[in-house]
Amino acid sequence: MRTWYDTGAATVECPACTTAVAVPDWAWDEAPLAFGCLGFEFWNWPDLTDAFRARLTGLLDGHRTAYLWGKL
Template identity: 40%
Template sequence: MEMYAAVVDREVSAEEAPKLADEVRSWLLMRQVISGEQFEIFEGDPLWAYRPGSNVKRLLGPSPDMLRGVRIVTGRTAFSSTAGHFLFCPVCRYTFEPDEEDAIDALADWQAGGNAGPVSCPDCYLTQPITEWDGDWAYGNLGIEFHGWPDLPYFFVRELTRLLAHETAVACGVAR
């Protein structure tokens, strides 16, 4: 298992995501966060990533040997978290984990291209689509996954968010 941190654009449309992904790729190359070289990140699995660039040590400090690569993911994707699937209610500030079956049902239509299903806060009963809750998971049409990297510096996430020009979320999870 391998850890990743993903910066996810929560607002970009499916149609705009590939163009914005190209801009992100160019920005990461220009900053030498990635090299232009791609590789299969998981042997035998057709998922491709960019190798870390020459500026990574300056960005992250002494970098561990665990740094693997950066994947730029387009298409509707739920980026999971190792912390669970906790949601934070903006009304009553209650933190809860939805029933697993309810969460799967709420995501099914969204992942197929439709609208996300509703989830309700068990404390105040606020109901909204699962993709609109603040929480440990992130949902979107564009995500930048940093595999095997330590915590991403705040300033780096902020700069990436400025480039995307949309609301972002960060999810930290385990890849395959």
């Protein structure tokens, strides 16, 4: 994504066939381009437990997750 954002051109390798495809040429359910980042922000909460994070990851149907601690 950074390369595409910085230069206007980048490729992504298809996980199914390993063919490199230009980012704008990817098809996402009839949408010409789709990228997203879902984030949750918890203020004044105790530290999130490993069990909570695992459960949340499970609810997201296998999508990759990243845990960031602290303020960004």
